[in-house]
Amino acid sequence: MADETMLDAIESVQDVRVGDLVQGEILAVDDNKQAVVGIIGAGVEGVIPLKELSTIPVENVTDVVSIGDIMDLVVISEIGKDKENGSYLLSKRRLDARKVWQEIEDKFKDGELIEGPVTDVVKGGLVVDVGVRGFVPASMVSDHFVSDFSEYKGQTLTFKIVEIEPSENRLILSHRAVLEAEKAKAKEEVFGKLVAGDVVTGKVARLTDFGAFVDLGGVDGLVHVSEISHAHVSKPSDVLTSGEEVTVKVLSIDPEKERVSLSIKETLPGPWDDIESKASVGSVLEGTVKRLTTFGAFVEVLPGVEGLVHISQISHKHIATPHEELNEGDVVQVKVLDVSEENRRIGLSIKALQEKEDEVVVEEDDYVMPEESTGFTLGDVLGEDLTGK
Template sequence: MTEDMNQVEVRTFSENDKVKGTVTKIEEKQVLVSIIGSKLDGIIPISELSSLHVEHASDVVKEGDELELVVTKVEEDALVVSKRKADAEKAWEEMKRRFETGEVFECLVNDVVKGGLVVDLGVRGFVPASLVEDHYVDDFTDYKGKTLSFKIVELDQEKNRLILSHRAVIETEKEQKKKQVLKNISAGQILEGVVQRITNFGAFVDIGGVDGLVHISQLSHKHVSMPSEVVQEGDKVQVKVLSVDLDNERISLSIKETQPGPWTNIEEKAAVDSVLTGVVKRIVSFGAFVEVLPGVEGLVHISQISHKHIGTPHEVLKEGQQVQVKVLDVNEKEQRLSLSIKELEEKEADNHVEYELPEEAKGFQLGEMIGDKLKGLKN
């Protein structure tokens, strides 16, 4: 027994030796440990407790903890040791494995610094602000203390550089979800979605993890100049799937197709003999098309424009002109509406000159007058 103890006492230590120690006392700027297998004590400076900045040693260790350590300096009666270096050696091996395999893992966000987030993985890991989310974040304060999933995107042990990304995890998950959604979507389905983005040519709608485009022509039955006239970002909308392109991962949607058409119940909205106010939309050689309801145009045939004879509709009408029309005929099935402008206008009296009989002819019959004329011709 004495021989074994003597061997322990005479053991010598060198810098970079790996040792184990038990925490015996926690002080403000250092931690004292009893080196296992030796009568020497070890001192861990607070800066050597973690790869991260430590305010209080008690935040990292507590009395009785058994730690793996690396000798950084040998003194006469004690060893200066580092928990940070021991953790880092093991951590780098684990980080290399995760980097090579592309493993996704969870980790606590220890701190928020200028430019991103900091995590402790035995070595300091940094998450640049651009790699935290797949959207812009103004303030990262609330991220401290959160547990997020990460993927290592850059590793350089020599430069002590470990870059992590939460965004890469989100994008991978979204891509997988997108493929699954695409498999389950087919033309003709009616789905609920949320307007994500508005452009000049339409609106992108999220239908459960994948965005589809509602072209401006499919937003409404009425004419739309700008998509923002009809929808806003964040709006919940019902859409009909028009087509699915699996190869290019594109989905065409329609809001218009989920809404009653402008011709629905047109026989009630534009009953025969009813008078409506409309706008001349198009003028053609045989008449004019007048919009009487949003998306509903009827034809005023050239013969129904005026009581007067006209060569072309342009003589009387111009595009954009507001007119009153009378409904002559309506057909919902064929989406036809016959209209008339002249039916609402009074027919002007015919211009004619009355023939005034001479004074001497008054009181005679017409036959007598003609007979006298004929006699004159014979003579």
């Protein structure tokens, strides 16, 4: 009867083979470099080297396990030939990794994203810890050019799973795909609510010679250089800086071409608004000669506001053309003779600020000819050819 009990006990002891999943109890810690384990149900012992204890690097065995702990393990090799006293090399790390690989495979099939910290920057990309080692090729790190990837080290990022092969420990990830998907969603939302005529805020994303691109929160709209200010702007960089927050008016939207036209100047007071108080009749202003015509000179007295100095108001002496006294670009003092906000018109005089050298009076039956009108009419614009016709 005793022999039968002994035989039953021997037969109840399971065989241990490489690749088996077993349960083990921590019996001892050897020099803090490996743990000695009793394989439950097998009557034999095994060891777990330090590097096989965890999927993350650890310095001491006791950082991960304690004597008496029971855990699931996988047999990775056999040490010794004596079955009764055989010893086996065991791993907790590989079993944990196997579970992680299965979870990642499931997420890959379901199209889910995963998250993990960047542990290292290597030639060609980033190394990521998502429970197992993942690799992000340089071309899949960002949606724009990055010259130095060191800034990513230590950051926790979200990734799309591009390729997975557990048998080869191959896991290729993309952060760029996540960024592109986020931008596409943001664009859809912006185009869904944006309407021509809206006044919104955005940040200057980049500057070009022809205008400024403003980020509206996922969509970049263009402010053409002519729409930046009521005053003339040669280069957008003269008045705007990247990252600056600006208020813009939506001029037009083309969702199919993903184009949005914007204006900054449409949100600003017009140069002619309240012009009658800014350039009141009788006031003296400084201005720049912008254009010379046969009938006079146009002088910019305020940004975006030009007034006409009729040829008769340039000098006390008779001149045939404005070019005799003025050049484009000259800075001159002018007196406001008349102003109309409704008609966007200002009549100016240079000679009103100059002393007369000799007053020429033409007498005819005691009649003194009056000075010419200081305003400008259609005849002024068409020129002297209209006279007498």
